[in-house]
Amino acid sequence: xxxxxxxxxxxxxxxxxxxxxxxxxxxxxxxxxxxxxxxxxxxxxxxxxxxxxxxxxxxxxxxxxxxxxxxxxxxxxxxxxxxxxxxxxxxxxxxxxxxxxxxxxxxxxxxxxxxxxxxxxxxxxxxxxxxxxxxxxxxxxxxxxxxxxxxxxxxxxxxxxxxxxxxxxxxxxxxxxxxxxxxxxxxxxxxxxxxxxxxxxxxxxxxxxxxxxxxxxxxxxxxxxxxxxxxxxxxxxxxxxxxxxxxxxxxxxxxxxxxxxxxxxxxxxxxxxxxxxxxxxxxxxxxxxxxxxxxxxxxxxxxxxxxxxxxxxxxxxxxxxxxxxxxxxxxxxxxxxxxxxxxxxxxxxxxxxxxxxxxxxxxxxxxxxxxxxxxxxxxxxxxxxxxxxxxxxxxxxxxxxxxxxxxxxxxxxxxxxxxxxxxxxxxxxxxxxxxxxxxxxxxxxxxxxxxxxxxxxxxxxxxxxxxxxxxxxxxxxxxxxxxxxxxxxxxxxxxxxxxxxxxxxxxxxxxxxxxxxxxxxxxxxxxxxxxxxxxxxxxxxxx
Numbered sequence: 001x002x003x004x005x006x007x008x009x010x011x012x013x014x015x016x017x018x019x020x021x022x023x024x025x026x027x028x029x030x031x032x033x034x035x036x037x038x039x040x041x042x043x044x045x046x047x048x049x050x051x052x053x054x055x056x057x058x059x060x061x062x063x064x065x066x067x068x069x070x071x072x073x074x075x076x077x078x079x080x081x082x083x084x085x086x087x088x089x090x091x092x093x094x095x096x097x098x099x100x101x102x103x104x105x106x107x108x109x110x111x112x113x114x115x116x117x118x119x120x121x122x123x124x125x126x127x128x129x130x131x132x133x134x135x136x137x138x139x140x141x142x143x144x145x146x147x148x149x150x151x152x153x154x155x156x157x158x159x160x161x162x163x164x165x166x167x168x169x170x171x172x173x174x175x176x177x178x179x180x181x182x183x184x185x186x187x188x189x190x191x192x193x194x195x196x197x198x199x200x201x202x203x204x205x206x207x208x209x210x211x212x213x214x215x216x217x218x219x220x221x222x223x224x225x226x227x228x229x230x231x232x233x234x235x236x237x238x239x240x241x242x243x244x245x246x247x248x249x250x251x252x253x254x255x256x257x258x259x260x261x262x263x264x265x266x267x268x269x270x271x272x273x274x275x276x277x278x279x280x281x282x283x284x285x286x287x288x289x290x291x292x293x294x295x296x297x298x299x300x301x302x303x304x305x306x307x308x309x310x311x312x313x314x315x316x317x318x319x320x321x322x323x324x325x326x327x328x329x330x331x332x333x334x335x336x337x338x339x340x341x342x343x344x345x346x347x348x349x350x351x352x353x354x355x356x357x358x359x360x361x362x363x364x365x366x367x368x369x370x371x372x373x374x375x376x377x378x379x380x381x382x383x384x385x386x387x388x389x390x391x392x393x394x395x396x397x398x399x400x401x402x403x404x405x406x407x408x409x410x411x412x413x414x415x416x417x418x419x420x421x422x423x424x425x426x427x428x429x430x431x432x433x434x435x436x437x438x439x440x441x442x443x444x445x446x447x448x449x450x451x452x453x454x455x456x457x458x459x460x461x462x463x464x465x466x467x468x469x470x471x472x473x474x475x476x477x478x479x480x481x482x483x484x485x486x487x488x489x490x491x492x493x494x495x496x497x498x499x500x501x502x503x504x505x506x507x508x509x510x511x512x513x514x515x516x517x518x519x520x521x522x523x524x525x526x527x528x529x530x531x532x533x534x535x536x537x538x539x540x541x542x543x
Contacts, residue, residue: 076097085339153202168232170242178226179222193521194539207530254311256307274476285424324473333363413476415437492512
């Protein structure tokens with residue numbers, strides 16, 4: 001809710017150079033000119049805290065069950081993408097990812113038992129201000145506008161701050177990072193909601209809602225501004241060094257690290273490829289669209305580039321294990337954590353895939369609350385830290401510093417976007433070679449599929465399964481289900497594995513999801529910030 005997001009926000013936490021509690025400071029966001037952002041050290045602290053605390057962890061917008069942004073808001077996406085399930089009722093999370101029906105092998109149809117019994121009906125009933133924090137749609141909106149507010153404050157204050165040394169390169173770094181995160185937030189809003197707001201001043205708002213397509217377009221413009229700022233730095237080395245100051249130090253290891261202007265540009269190109277691909281139905285993609293995706297991805301992230309990551313720090317000052325979807329999913333037995341590993345996600349692994357052997361454990365079926373559907377019933381547990389197989393990727397690890405959450409794009413996603421574009425422009429073998437390379441990189445131990453004579457349709461299925469595995473737990477799975485048409489009424493998924501409430505396993509079930517493709521604007525926002533004349537639709541009129 002915009003006016004509450006900006007004007008009644010919880011005190012923003014800013015993170016100092018160390019992870020120690022004494023280096024955490026509080027900033028009063030109701031003061032439009034916070035004193036602590038008027039110095040070099042202050043703006044550095046706010047660049048960290050404004051992003052990683054305000055944007056992704058602020059307690060005001062979380063719940064102890066589903067957690068902050070990277071566990072809660074993105075967890076809802078993973079449920080709708082059928083990577084995880086849930087039967088907890090907090091913020092109606094058990095319903096937001098509950099399919100309309102599951103038809104089992106014996107012909108029994110288990111309908112969504114909730115009232116209302118469709119996701120669209122649920123959204124229309126709960127998306128009101130009176131639901132307050134029970135409104136599932138509220139969380140991502142609130143976090144992303146928090147992030148936008150922090151970016152705007154950085155951009156507002158940076159030219160007023162006196163920096164030591166190479167001030168111009170340091171200012172360029174602050175501007176580049178601020179525009180990057182603003183582009184990220186606009187992209188998430190535009191990829192999730194039917195409309196959004198363009199906000200360029202800290203603590204400001206307006207009622208001029210614009211269409212989701214415009215939000216994504218503006219996200220790309222912010223990304224361009226990030227690149228322009230980076231390239232304006234007089235000294236490239238000083239720019240790169242100062243970007244490290246703007247990221248919590250425990251996020252600078254592994255795939256994370258300082259960003260050169262060139263690295264930032266490749267991060268941007270990967271995000272632009274994503275923005276294009278996930279916001280258009282695959283069946284509607286033209287050759288020109290796929291070639292545009294390929295052009296971005298060909299200039300996107302490489303295997304040696306630093307990216308934006310989050311990890312569990314020793315004290316949990318920024319993120320704890322439960323701050324991530326994977327941290328809310330791992331368990332020693334199926335179904336014992338907040339999120340339950342979906343049978344359909346386990347089904348994506350081909351026979352002999354070492355990633356499944358290293359990360360998944362077959363256990364006694366979890367048969368949860370049937371009055372909340374049974375699509376979340378599962379036999380699979382996601383292991384914490386894996387099974388110890390050398391060279392094989394691990395999907396969940398609660399040990400500090402061991403788990404890397406890739407917050408934006410990464411090399412694997414970039415390569416799979418290349419592969420999908422190649423396959424869909426009839427360069428099937430080239431696409432399959434990329435899929436083989438990703439599987440090798442992750443230690444899957446699978447036989448190559450390139451050179452085996454697969455048809456285009458078979459190659460698309462290899463791509464679908466691989467992407468489902470690789471981008472899981474990152475808040476992207478629903479986007480894929482949407483663009484592939486899986487969420488649409490009358491499409492769904494056939495040949496699915498599903499567990500009945502008796503424990504009997506269906507291997508050829510049919511699931512009807514029937515989910516809304518782009519969410520309505522949260523009613524929490526509309527109550528305090530009604531649409532001005534000429535605004536775009538704030539309700540998805542397709543439903």
